[in-house]
Amino acid sequence: MTAPLLEIAGLTKAYPGVVANDAVSFAIRPGEVHALLGENGAGKSTLVKMIYGLVRPDAGSMTLEGRAFTPAEPRAARAAGVAMVFQHFSLFEALNVAENVALGMEDPPRPRDLAQQIREVSETYGLPLDPDRLVGDLSAGERQRVEIIRCLLQDPKLLIMDEPTSVLTPQEVEILFHTLRKLSAEGTAILYISHKLEEIRALCDAATILRLGKVVAECTPREVSAAHMAELMVGKSLAAPARAATPPGAVLLKVTGLSLEPATPFGTPLRHIGMELRAGEILGIGGVAGNGQDELLAALSGEARTSPGAIALAGAQIGALGPNERRRLGLLCAPEERLGHAAAPDMSLTENALLTARLRQGLDRHGFLNWNGAQAYAEQVIAKFDVRTPGAHVAARALSGGNLQKFVIGREIMQAPRVLVVNQPTWGVDASAAADIRQALLDLAQNGAAVICISQDLDELLEISDRFCALNEGRLSAPRPARGLSMEEIGLMLGGAHDMHEADGEMPHVPA
Amino acid sequence: MFRLEKRPMPSRVWILATPVIAVILTMIAGGIMFAILGQDPVEAIRIIFLDPLFDERFASFSRPQLLVKAGPLILIAIGLALGFRAGIWNIGAEGQYIIGAICGAAFGLAFYPSENPLIFPGMVLAGLFGGWAWAMIPAVLRTRFRTNEILVSLLLVYVAEAILASAATGFLRNPDGRGFPGSRNLSQHPGTDNLELIAGTGMHWGVVAAFIAVIFSYVLLNRHLMGYQIKLAGQAPRAAKFAGVNPTRLIVLCLGVSGALAGMAGLFEVAGPAGQISIDFNVGYGFTAIIVAFLGRLHPVGILLAGLLMALTYIGGELAQLMLGIPASAIQAFQGMLLFFLLALDVLSNYRVRIGREVAA
Structure with a gap:
């Protein structure tokens, strides 16, 4: 057993209201590929930010090669031999590969020498990349290679990779893994952050599993099943739904063969999405961020139009209708991003009440706005959903995340929707507010509405959903009854180990 | 040192007060300019x-x-x-x-x-x-x-x-x-x-x-x-x-x-x-x-x-x-000052000026 390269002991970091890391300890040996596994919000990012010098720990110590390691900034971490490839790239599209690499270096060599070095590194590690190409012309996988090569040129001892495969095709993943194995064989340690279990089993020598900021387990991924890791990641104690099962009613929302090209180059295309939603039912849609959640919400809200027949509400084709026409018919949505999407930050709560409630609450007459009515409605939402604010005149940005989220969800629920679609309804919301929001969604379904809850929080989905399906690379799996769903099954659905790729171009999934 | 702290809500007082202050500051700065011109x-x-x-x-x-x-x-x-x-x-x-x-x-x-x-x-x-x-x-x-x-x-x-x-x-x-x-x-x-x-x-x-x-x-x-x-x-x-x-x-x-x-x-x-x-x-x-x-x-x-x-x-x-x-260009400069002060003071309606260093979080 060699001595550890990096040893972390009792690392703690607290933010107001949440302990992101609570006495986290683990060690990485040279040449080891070490997985850091956990759900969103488990504290993985905070931990690697501390290692990379972006965040200063409140308590605890780090030791690199036997010496105390306290990087004050990323530059210091890089100088000590720690390099990091971020999930989101920081590249200039108008510059070529070599120029982008040079921009990230402390002391870049002459351009011609650098291009030669890039070629050498790219050949050595099997990362095909031409230093003269414009970054704007590269695929996501090739852009990631630019970032990796930028790190490798610094000859790191420890390479941190944050969700590296989230933007890659399966073929690119193979190339990446080949490179990482070669680096590992040469003695470079790799800290690999992911929640794709099968990948971790294929690649990593050891795994540290974080849950709610604490290390809950360490394991050797090759020796345990993906299901076991998922169970460790999610936790075993799953709360029972707080309501009696009601027999599902008539089909309210039917989506068939919904495909949508993304509006932006960084969006995810939706592929053959099909689902059926019945009155009184909550459908939970799980998935890793960036797998089409925003796009699915936009397609349902009417911000993105589809072919008329792709979405039907109670039998009426609504795919080509805009947001307000869909609201009129009873399809309401609450997007993930509170400030700037669900609410206008600088507008008052009264003005924000008007944002979506105008039609169904009759807050205008011939285009003239009924401000008293809007204020009364905002005050109703504030009172019913216990929104902590001095009043309806306060700007949305002055509210805490949880309070604004209660307002946004309450604004939709109090309009008595037939179908409500929520994306990440409790993201960044404190525990008690989250419980209130979940109970409100349950009550809404109990009263005969249908709810789609898109979330990355598995606990939440299992707590409130009747059926569960996974969104993965813009494809929606067939739904399964949420009750009795095992962690292994969920892990496989989320990790993309199911056979959906073969379904490409074939018939869309027929909902059960 | 001075630092700016974003207000939770834009200040109504400052929204109304900044145009007046801007006019006064323009008069002062413009007066200095005119004095330099010998007027x-x-x-x-x-x-x-x-x-x-x-x-x-x-x-x-x-x-x-x-x-x-x-x-x-x-x-x-x-x-x-x-x-x-x-x-x-x-x-x-x-x-x-x-x-x-x-x-x-x-x-x-x-x-x-x-x-x-x-x-x-x-x-x-x-x-x-x-x-x-x-x-x-x-x-x-x-x-x-x-x-x-x-x-x-x-x-x-x-x-x-x-x-x-x-x-x-x-x-x-x-x-x-x-x-x-x-x-x-x-x-x-x-x-x-x-x-x-x-x-x-x-x-x-x-x-x-x-x-x-x-x-x-x-x-x-x-x-x-x-x-x-x-x-x-x-x-x-x-x-x-x-x-x-x-x-x-x-x-x-x-x-x-x-x-x-x-x-x-x-x-x-x-x-x-x-x-x-x-x-x-x-x-x-x-x-x-x-x-x-x-x-x-x-x-x-x-x-x-x-x-x-x-x-x-x-x-x-x-x-x-x-x-x-007074040359026409000085008058234009004077009008430019008015716009400058107004936009510069705009920051006060959205930000609060604090004196002293931020206490490390």
């Missing part, structure tokens, strides 16, 4: 701000000028402010103003020498249409081909100026003018004239239109769905889309309204104070109105006051040139 600063400031209104010798001439100059500024700025609030930047009001004037004048001259009372309303509509049509060029190019409306509308000003020159020397030239450039005089011909409505006030139909525009815009922004959508689109474009706002419609509407109002302002000017289409008919109202719109914080009432203030600095500036021999 008595107090006298210069008095001549610019007070004499045009209260001095016996000048008031009878310059008081009416206040409305004559403020009218087009307010009318244009009201239209521009709607677009600016929605994040649609019409920088070419000057061009729309010129085309409006040409279209309106052409309509009136087409019926020359008729004195039918319907001609003037027709000219107003023609001016409105001309400005609207000129603004539709950037609107259509932006919505169809995603061009930048700032560049297109600005460059169209120079096209409009070329058309103006050819109108004054060609198709609208006065046939009885012995070959001099310039059209027939509209303000001296009954039926096409836009005269002072109340003697000694400078009030003409353009000023009336400006006041109506202020009221209309106030109601639109505060009471009507369209105004709400304009504000929403400017503050949070994604939320506006979520609320069902159609961005294409908003662009066409905002550019159209601002163009139409600028065109009307051009017509009122050519039929009244200017009198005729001439090569140098436009004097920059379309550009100054941009300053007026921001000086008035894009608020209708603010624009009304800002238009009057800006007109005052123009008249007072001319007076100061005349009386003290």
